[in-house]
Each structure stands twice: as structure tokens, then as C-alpha cells.
Amino acid sequence: MPKPRHPLLLSTFQIYRTTKNDTWNKKPNTEFHCKILAEDKDPNARAGIKEIGHFEYRATVGQVGGIYLLPDYKNRLLREQILVYMMRDMLDHGATHIWETSPPEEEWGQMLHYTGLWDFQYTGKQPAHPSVTGSGYTMKIPNDPRELRIIDRMLL
Numbered sequence: 001m002p003k004p005r006h007p008l009l010l011s012t013f014q015i016y017r018t019t020k021n022d023t024w025n026k027k028p029n030t031e032f033h034c035k036i037l038a039e040d041k042d043p044n045a046r047a048g049i050k051e052i053g054h055f056e057y058r059a060t061v062g063q064v065g066g067i068y069l070l071p072d073y074k075n076r077l078l079r080e081q082i083l084v085y086m087m088r089d090m091l092d093h094g095a096t097h098i099w100e101t102s103p104p105e106e107e108w109g110q111m112l113h114y115t116g117l118w119d120f121q122y123t124g125k126q127p128a129h130p131s132v133t134g135s136g137y138t139m140k141i142p143n144d145p146r147e148l149r150i151i152d153r154m155l156l
Contacts, residue, residue: 008076013038015036015037017032017035019031020033025131032056032059032089033055036054036078036082037049037051038050053067055067059086061131062097063131063132064099065100066100067082077150095141098141099139
């Protein structure tokens with residue numbers, strides 16, 4: 001049986017954030033690309049820092065552009081903490097919903113990110129947001145996203 005992996009805190013990593021214009025929605029300086037950086041304990045590593053993942057989002061419209069984590073950092077509750085990080089920024093920019101376009105659950109199977117997570121709902125044949133034509137997952141952003149319970153489903 002594989003050894004259980006302990007959860008990680010996003011706050012223990014450095015987030016390097018760059019901003020650019022959201023040209024699709026014509027919103028200046030509201031598209032964010034973030035790199036998650038960690039100390040690299042490899043003595044041969046350059047600068048002693050390594051990228052363990054990245055994520056991007058459009059804050060004013062609530063769109064998640066994607067979340068990528070290296071395999072050793074997946075299933076350690078970082079994805080949920082990244083979503084809370086995004087939601088807090090989205091609220092500050094006036095967004096009411098967080099969403100991402102994606103194919104139906106049947107097409108992605110186990111790879112689908114939002115199945116069973118908080119109140120995310122699949123939009124079916126409806127667009128995930130008025131600015132796109134594709135379906136996906138959407139959820140109303142709570143007034144304080146920090147109140148969302150982050151549960152390690154591996155321990156249930």
C-alpha cells in the first residue's frame with residue numbers, strides 16, 4: 001500500500017505573479033499568470049529555487065485558465081488552496097462566479113478537476129460564462145472564500 005502523502009500549505013511557497021491585459025474581455029491588467037516556487041534542496045540547482053506549478057486566471061470575469069502542478073505536488077490540497085487564492089482576487093475585481101470551460105465528465109473521466117468540489121456545477125449544453133461558447137464548471141464565489149472547507153478526500 002502506498003504511503004499517504006501529507007497536505008501542503010500554499011502559503012509556504014512563493015508565488016511569482018505577472019499581470020497582463022485581458023484582451024478577450026477588454027479589461028486592462030486583470031489577467032494573471034502565477035508561478036509557484038519552492039526551495040530547491042538539490043545542491044546542483046540554479047539559484048536554489050524551482051517551479052513546482054503554475055496557474056492563470058482572468059480576475060474580472062472569474063475565469064480559471066488552468067492549474068498545473070508537478071506530480072509530487074498533486075493530491076496534496078494545493079489545487080483547492082489555489083482556487084481560494086483566485087476567488088479572493090476575483091471578488092476584489094468584481095467577479096461573482098468562478099468558472100472554467102471543460103468537456104463533459106464522461107469525456108474526461110478521472111481527470112476532471114471539479115467533480116464533487118464545493119458547489120461547482122457542470123453547465124451541460126449551456127456556456128460556462130456569457131463570454132464563451134463552451135460548457136464547463138461554475139460556482140458562485142462565497143463572500144469569504146476562506147470559509148470553504150478544504151478536505152483531504154484521501155483520508156475519508
